[in-house]
Amino acid sequence: MTGTNKAIVVVSRNQGKIREFKRIFSDYVPDVNWRFLSAADLELPEIEETGSTFAENARIKALAGTRYSELICLGEDSGLEVDKLGGAPGVSSHRFSETGLDDDNNKLLLELLDGVPWEQRTCRYKCAIALADSRGIIAQSTGSVEGVIHSELRGTNGFGYDPLFYALEIGKTFGEASDSEKDEISHRRRAVQGLVPLIRRIL
Numbered sequence: 421m422t423g424t425n426k427a428i429v430v431v432s433r434n435q436g437k438i439r440e441f442k443r444i445f446s447d448y449v450p451d452v453n454w455r456f457l458s459a460a461d462l463e464l465p466e467i468e469e470t471g472s473t474f475a476e477n478a479r480i481k482a483l484a485g486t487r488y489s490e491l492i493c494l495g496e497d498s499g500l501e502v503d504k505l506g507g508a509p510g511v512s513s514h515r516f517s518e519t520g521l522d523d524d525n526n527k528l529l530l531e532l533l534d535g536v537p538w539e540q541r542t543c544r545y546k547c548a549i550a551l552a553d554s555r556g557i558i559a560q561s562t563g564s565v566e567g568v569i570h571s572e573l574r575g576t577n578g579f580g581y582d583p584l585f586y587a588l589e590i591g592k593t594f595g596e597a598s599d600s601e602k603d604e605i606s607h608r609r610r611a612v613q614g615l616v617p618l619i620r621r622i623l
């Protein structure tokens with residue numbers, strides 16, 4: 421690939437995600453010039469996440485970014501699915517509680533699962549990513565990681581639901597995991613992993 425001067429814009433305003441994408445992409449696809457811009461940077465109106473699936477929302481974000489910037493754009497949507505709650509918060513993960521603040525979202529999740537035994541607190545993080553250029557969507561991928569909602573907040577690393585997300589593969593919450601431990605198995609890493617061969621073909 422001769423991608424050294426190819427730029428891909430990651431459209432997101434979530435700093436937690438951007439930190440993770442920077443680490444993952446610099447590890448996996450260092451020869452692409454990744455740029456991280458919010459909707460405001462691209463002078464886009466706020467992108468409405470109107471999709472009913474992570475994949476649909478990822479496509480909406482990628483297409484909106486490309487339409488306004490005329491650059492290759494990567495859109496991402498992710499969230500937490502809790503089995504006992506019928507898959508909620510799902511695509512509404514960032515606005516689960518009234519305020520949408522991480523602390524309030526976690527508090528609400530603990531309240532809803534109060535008294536629910538460990539074996540019924542199963543959940544997963546899911547991530548969908550989509551890449552768009554002037555032709556439309558050119559590549560898509562998804563990733564997931566299985567876990568259990570802990571009965572108390574553990575650790576301060578990561579963001580969002582990480583202090584409650586006990587990752588079965590490492591036996592600790594993502595709040596307790598180091599960056600590299602999370603990156604190794606995260607839903608975001610797995611989605612990027614699936615996209616790498618497609619990026620190589622495209623650029």
Ligand code: IMP
Nearest residue numbers: 434497498499500513514579580581582
């Ligand atoms: P989005 O920015 O609309 O995709 O919102 C995704 C929401 O899902 C975030 O605000 C978090 O609440 C949650 N989420 C997604 N991925 C993660 C993660 O890796 N750790 C913690 N929370 C996550």
